[in-house]
Amino acid sequence: MRNLLNKMPKPKAIWLKIKQTMDTSAPLVWFFVLNVVLVWFKTFVNYHMNFNLGADGATQQFLLFLNPLPTAIIFLSIALYFRGALSYWIAILFNFIQSLWLFANVLYYREFSDFLSMGILSSGSSTGNNLGKSIAAIIHWSDYMVFIDILILIGLVVFKQLTIDRKGVQRRFAILTTVLGVVLMFVDYGIASADRSGLLTRSFDNNYIVKYLGLNEYAVFNAVQTYNQTESRKRAKPADLTKVKQFVAGQKLPDNIQYYGTQKGKNVFMIHLESFQQFLIDYKVDGREVTPNLNQFYHDQNTLSFDNFYNQVGQGKTSDAEMMQENSLYGLATGSAMVKYGTNNTFEALPAILDQRGYTTAAFHGDVASFWNRDNTYKSFGYNYFFSKSYFPDADKPSYNVGYGLKDKIFLQDSARYLEQLPQPFYAKLITVTNHYPYDLDKENIDFPATTTGDNTVDGYVQTAHYLDQAFGELMTYLKKAGLYDNSVFVLYGDHYGISENHQPAIAQLLGKDKVTNYDLAQFQKVPFMIHATGLKGGVDHTYGGEIDMMPTLLDLLGIPDDGLTMFGQDMLSPKYQGVVPLRDGDWITPTYMKFNNQYFNTTTGEQVTLASDPNLKQLAKQTQNYVDQVLSNSDAVITGDLLRFDTARPDFHPVNKKSFDYKKSVGLANLKAAQKSNPSSVLAKNKGKSTMDQYQTDAPELKSATDSSNSSTESK
Structure with missing residues (x-):
């Protein structure tokens, strides 16, 4: 055995052999090839280790193998146009740029199951600080391996372990190498188009683009998308809105006479349940309900629960x-519409509609006003007030905050100080944040067991959800005592998934399964939607719907005509509602069949089906896909073209004057104070100026500690 080991080539000998080969025959070419192989290898490995691209069959697997090569060759071939040490450093630079893009996407994908876009990168000023906290929590030491080869290459050049090719290569060779990369790119695209028609023209999931074309090609495609969105406003014309209006009119449904206008004139509480998934309702850990207050609310006879x-x-x-909730417009295929278009676009948003019908409108968020560009977008939406972090006392105390803003118990209690001052009827949106990734709470606030999946990202999820539930219960108790409960409509919704599909082993344990399928992952996209009001005929409704449908459904209950509104959702209470749910990536769900992650399923049974095996599916899939593509395309056109600026003929709605809103704390407080006299319909005004805050009870340990500290200080004096 020892003799065998002695006969094996040593690492140093191997390196000397490689070095000799590189030194004697075109050193720069070999250095170029080495960099191409390294970029290809780490990209291909990360495709399989960190991304869920769903490559099925020999063709897709081949494309996954091929697609890192074209751009690697194109970018790295730039080094071949130079000579001497500069050419080596340029090769290393382009290796680093591609590695950095790979590294950033690995981190982003781990949490969001999507790839970085130019829109997300450009929104860094509005989301960067908090996004950084999430990203920092999910970095694995192994992620840095993508840079190891770069460090080694730098060392080889710096310590002169490579012979620098002073002559370089012929210009013709460099050009031919670049052309090779371009040709391979077209070959890749040709094969991809044959396997997936309309790849770049329809609303496909970004996973498709990366799977078929590559991570770098996706960046270029996304940049073109972003540019086209920017240019679309310049090209837009009134005729474009006319076409959209025709589409919207064609999907308008009759109102439900049983519900229409039954909640007219009531206050509206829009409660945003951060990252809250439907499976949490009635879910138990160690025999304990995760969300007992929300469960009770969900099953209340006066709650419509979907x-x-x-x-x-x-x-x-x-x-x-x-x-979607405020406008019944979809978000964009890339980036955030609120960040990119919220400042300057014209909207027909729910706050403005209600404001023009006598409502006071207010948004509450325990983080900085600029997050997701809310401080500008809310003016475009028509909010009278925006109570952001600056409005809340002691909001900068680290112990009062978690991740994305004030802890929910503190946030909701502090919000009540302003709720009691709002003239009625009012529309108040409360955005909770504690149940946000990384689902981390201090020990003083945890009184619920974590799950035991072994996935650190997942196991704290039920604890922050339980905390949110407790905060919700405290708010409801206060509203009943303050006299706001019976004269209000409560709309609760989860904004998006909390546990991404990148945690499939943990999801399987949560659902009690051996493994999860794409059908299970589709079910995991469900979020709660509840509408509660005293006297409302409630019950658990099995109708299929999505967030795009919230606004028209609420307008039905409030008795507000929506004939002239450009909404892409439909009234879920309408007797003609059919329950087609488009997803942003172009997939869809109906009561009978669904398409998710490029697979079809029977919606009721979960059985996977194919277009060839099920004759009923083929026609339905064609019709549904056509509708989904149209609705997403039309919604995108409204936002990217700012088409609603052309909608000037509506007698019952006038465009928002954004200059009339000012969310500075001094201005907001002054307006609230003046409103107590000009419109004395608030709880505070009706209570002759006496606050109801003594009726708000919370067990938040931070506030108890602050009270104890204050009492101790008073006693010492």
Whole structure:
């Protein structure tokens, strides 16, 4: 055995052999080839280790093998146009750029199951600080391996372990190498197009683009998409809106006479349940309900609860949910519509509609006002007030915050100080944040067992959800005591998934399965949607719907005509509603069949079906896909073309004057104070100026500690 080991080539001998080969025959060419192989290898490995691209069959597997090569050759061939040490450093630079892009996408994909876009990168100023906290929590030491080869290559050049090719290569060879990369790119695209028609023209999931064309090609495609979106406003004309209006009119449904207008004139509480999935309802850990307060609310006889309700967000995540909830417009295929278009676009948003019908409109969020560009977008939506972090006392205390803003118990109690001052009727949107990744709470706030899947990202999820549930229960108790409960409509919705499909082993354990299928992952896109009001005829409704349908459904209950509104959702209470749910990536769900991650399933049984095996599916799939493509395309056109600026003929709605809103704390407080006299319909005004805050009870340990500290200080004096 020892003799055998002695006969094996030593690493140093191997390196000397490689070095000798590189030194004696075109050193720069060999250095170029080495870099190409390294970039290809780490990209291909990460395709399989960190991305869920769903490559099926020999063709897709071949494309996955091939697609890292074309851009690697093109970018690295730039080094061949130079001579001497500069050419080596250029090769290393382009290796680093591609590695950095790979590294960034690995981290982003791990949490969001999507790839970085130009829109997300450009929204860094509005999301960067908090996004950084999430990304920092999911980095694995192994992620840095993508840079190991670069360090080695730098060392070889710096310490002169490579012979620098002073002559370089002939210009013709460099050009031919670049052309080779371009040809391979077209070969890749040709094979991909044959396997998946309309790859670049339809609303495919970004996973498709990366799977078929490559990570670098996706970046170029996304940049072109972003540019086209920017240019679309310049090209837009009134005729474009006319076409959209025709489409919208064609899907308009009759109102439900049993529900229409039954909640007219009531206050509206829109409660945003951060990252809250439907499976949490009635879910138990160690025999204990995760969300007992929400469960009770969900099953209340006066609550309409939809158990087949899906999130439809894209890359904009929470901001996409808000765009749908406030406007019945989809988020964009890439980036955040609120960040890119919220400042300057014209909207026909729910806050503005209600404001023009006598409502006071207010949004509450325990984070900085600029997050997701809310401070500008909310003016475009028509909010009278925006109570952001600056409005809340002691909001900068580290112990009061978690991840993306104030802890929910503190946030909701502090919000009540302003709720009691809002003239009635009012529309108040409360955005909770504690149940947000990385699902981390301090020990003082945890009184619920974590799950035991072994996935650190997943196991704390039920604990933050339980905390949110407790905060919700405290708010409801206060509203009943303050006299706001019976005269209000409560709309609760989950904005998007909390546990991404990248945690499939943990998801399987949570669902009690050996493994999960794409059908299970589709079910995991369900989020709660509840509408509660005293006297409302409730019950668990099995109708299929999505976030795009929230606004028209609520307008039905409030008795507000929507004939002239450009909405892409439909009233889920309408007797003609059919329950087609488009997803942002072009997939869809209906009560009979669904398409998810490029597979078809029987919606009821979960059985996988194919277009060839099920004759009923073929025609339905064609019709449904055509509708989904149209609705997404038309919605995109409205946002990217700012088409609603052309909608000037509506007598019952006038465009929002954004300059009339100012969310600075001093201005907001002054307006609230003046409103107590000009419109004395608030709880505070009706209570003759006496606050109801003594009726708000919370067990938040931070507030108890602050009270104890204050009492101790008083006693010492």
